[in-house]
Amino acid sequence: MTALIWLHEDALRQDHPVYRAAGEDVISCFFWDEDYLKEMDYGFKRLVFIYETLCELPVTILNDSTVEGLIRLAENKSCEKIYIPATPNPLLQKIIADLQHLLPVAVVEETPFVSLTKNLDAKRFFHYWKKAKKLAMQPSDS
Amino acid sequence: MRCSRVIELEKVFNDRKQLVKYVNEISPWLQGSNASSIMGGISQVERQLQDIDPIKYCRTRNFLNGKVTKLSPYIRHGMLTLDRLRNEALTLCKDPQQIEKFIQELAWRDYWQRIYQQHPNYVWDDIESYKTGFRADEYEDGLPEDIATANTGVACIDQFIKILLQTGYMHNHTRMYVAAYVVHWRRIKWQAGAKWFLHHLIDGDPASNNFSWQWVASTFSNKPYIFNLDNVRKYAHAEINTNSNDNVVLDASYEILTLSLFPNKGMKQ
Numbered sequence: 001m002t003a004l005i006w007l008h009e010d011a012l013r014q015d016h017p018v019y020r021a022a023g024e025d026v027i028s029c030f031f032w033d034e035d036y037l038k039e040m041d042y043g044f045k046r047l048v049f050i051y052e053t054l055c056e057l058p059v060t061i062l063n064d065s066t067v068e069g070l071i072r073l074a075e076n077k078s079c080e081k082i083y084i085p086a087t088p089n090p091l092l093q094k095i096i097a098d099l100q101h102l103l104p105v106a107v108v109e110e111t112p113f114v115s116l117t118k119n120l121d122a123k124r125f126f127h128y129w130k131k132a133k134k135l136a137m138q139p140s141d142s
Numbered sequence: 143m144r145c146s147r148v149i150e151l152e153k154v155f156n157d158r159k160q161l162v163k164y165v166n167e168i169s170p171w172l173q174g175s176n177a178s179s180i181m182g183g184i185s186q187v188e189r190q191l192q193d194i195d196p197i198k199y200c201r202t203r204n205f206l207n208g209k210v211t212k213l214s215p216y217i218r219h220g221m222l223t224l225d226r227l228r229n230e231a232l233t234l235c236k237d238p239q240q241i242e243k244f245i246q247e248l249a250w251r252d253y254w255q256r257i258y259q260q261h262p263n264y265v266w267d268d269i270e271s272y273k274t275g276f277r278a279d280e281y282e283d284g285l286p287e288d289i290a291t292a293n294t295g296v297a298c299i300d301q302f303i304k305i306l307l308q309t310g311y312m313h314n315h316t317r318m319y320v321a322a323y324v325v326h327w328r329r330i331k332w333q334a335g336a337k338w339f340l341h342h343l344i345d346g347d348p349a350s351n352n353f354s355w356q357w358v359a360s361t362f363s364n365k366p367y368i369f370n371l372d373n374v375r376k377y378a379h380a381e382i383n384t385n386s387n388d389n390v391v392l393d394a395s396y397e398i399l400t401l402s403l404f405p406n407k408g409m410k411q
Binding site: 045049061113 | 149150151155156163164165166168169171172173175176177178181182183184185215219220221222223224225226228229232238239242244246248249250252253255256258259283306309312328337340341342343344346349350389397401
């Protein structure tokens, strides 16, 4: 069964763990979503930068609204699940939440810089650094 | 909801000029202008990783011509992870302590991302009160035109803004100078400056950018960040105009600037 990967602007590379999670038979797409890009208010230089990057990736670029486009693509290609890189961006999270109501979605976390509890109680960087330093100063296994 | 026909977009171009023209065509909501000299693409990441010098970075990072990596646009868009960059940097030193500052800067980004994930509203809300002696409502909401167009009349600030507008990139130290000028010299809400930076910076990230503005403003730090002309002279290169007559409002001691910028500081609100 073919898996569908939605690559968004926070994860523009092909060795993101989302590819491993989705398996070998994948369709990977990026949406040049006018509503989203307008909302993010990116300048032209940024759009060129993103587009240049997409041209080097094995990804289909579609000029469409993200949610509707993904549903249509999943139907047309008989994809049962959409794999999406995790993101802190609330706008992307809203899109992911909308999709989750409509079809199975797997959100795949990025390789961490340091493995610490997610809900870190760190009101200042100093508090974080005290907990993270030892791990941060050594190479990870990845 | 848009009902336009779905189109698979082009990916192969003869040259960069043709690609830029195409991006202009598929982004009709923007008045297309020039592309940055900073190029996108995974191949750029690999190229620039060959050039990093984390030990030199630690010695020179505050200087405007210091050995910074300029990898932030690639990190911002997930093309390069903090994990990989840290691992690459560690192969270039004998002792990790030699590059602690380098790794700490990566950690700052990780810290901001964690705060963003945990408290998305912090990105646009004041996390704490200003520690400047002023209430938030005493700051202006919008960014004045003279700042947006690099016509403040403060020579070095105008040069820094021009670099932002022309390249979509700024050295971190100049971001701090401009942010401090906007918030403390002009008494404009940090949100206005943060929004402006996010529009122009190719590496603009809601967490790193906005929390740094809050750090400068003092709504996410213990005191406001300010600088003076002597500080710019110390870190700038010869192309930056640091003449006293062209930068009058910056040319004073920290004591005098603190008194003039924050006259109410220390007084009960």
